[in-house]
Amino acid sequence: GAGVSQTPSNKVTEKGKYVELRCDPISGHTALYWYRQSLGQGPEFLIYFQGTGAADDSGLPNDRFFAVRPEGSVSTLKIQRTERGDSAVYLCASRTGGSSGANVLTFGAGSRLTVL
Amino acid sequence: SQQGEEDPQALSIQEGENATMNCSYKTSINNLQWYRQNSGRGLVHLILIRSNEREKHSGRLRVTLDTSKKSSSLLITASRAADTASYFCATDSGGYQKVTFGIGTKLQVIP
Numbered sequence: 001g002a003g004v005s006q007t008p009s010n011k012v013t014e015k016g017k018y019v020e021l022r023c024d025p026i027s028g029h030t031a032l033y034w035y036r037q038s039l040g041q042g043p044e045f046l047i048y049f050q051g052t053g054a055a056d057d058s059g060l061p062n063d064r065f066f067a068v069r070p071e072g073s074v075s076t077l078k079i080q081r082t083e084r085g086d087s088a089v090y091l092c093a094s095r096t097g098g099s100s101g102a103n104v105l106t107f108g109a110g111s112r113l114t115v116l
Numbered sequence: 117s118q119q120g121e122e123d124p125q126a127l128s129i130q131e132g133e134n135a136t137m138n139c140s141y142k143t144s145i146n147n148l149q150w151y152r153q154n155s156g157r158g159l160v161h162l163i164l165i166r167s168n169e170r171e172k173h174s175g176r177l178r179v180t181l182d183t184s185k186k187s188s189s190l191l192i193t194a195s196r197a198a199d200t201a202s203y204f205c206a207t208d209s210g211g212y213q214k215v216t217f218g219i220g221t222k223l224q225v226i227p
Contacts (some may be wrong), residue, residue: 033215045214048213089168105151108158
């Protein structure tokens with residue numbers, strides 16, 4: 001597609017439920033990033049994919065969070081047993097591959113998650 | 117974790133004035149970028165400066181980088197009401213492609 005698409009744009013769920021957030025990157029972008037942003041804060045790195053594999057998942061806060069990218073395109077961020085503290089905007093970004101060092105990211109509009 | 121820290125955290129100026137935002141970071145970097153965010157949703161890339169560059173311009177934007185002080189500044193000249201947004205610096209370092217953001221400066225331009 002023309003841009004990075006994230007669905008849903010808004011998700012309200014109850015504490016303890018399971019949530020999936022989807023990211024459809026720009027066609028041909030091999031690198032994909034997930035960030036979490038709380039109100040008044042900067043984006044917090046969660047995980048980065050190069051192709052199908054997670055190259056760096058050091059930002060995932062705990063084992064309730066998991067992300068996949070099975071075909072190297074669409075990615076899904078999965079959150080189990082949601083907690084109120086998981087409420088945030090989840091941002092996805094993609095960029096072209098390679099190691100040129102020019103890691104310019106194109107962001108989606110984000111998925112706002114509210115855990116009641 | 118946040119790599120960068122922007123200063124000030126909030127800035128309010130009159131339309132037509134210049135706005136300067138600063139960013140400090142902790143570890144050596146490959147590149148430093150500035151992004152803008154409107155209404156708490158997606159970020160938009162503004163400008164990238166490499167670690168071997170000291171200054172870069174793009175339209176009304178001017179970025180400087182001082183690697184000895186681990187700091188960067190973003191200058192927006194002749195500000196407009198439409199420049200009202202949050203501005204973030206972002207860095208990547210080492211052999212990794214991880215991009216880390218600062219906490220941001222919230223800019224308000226008053227018409």
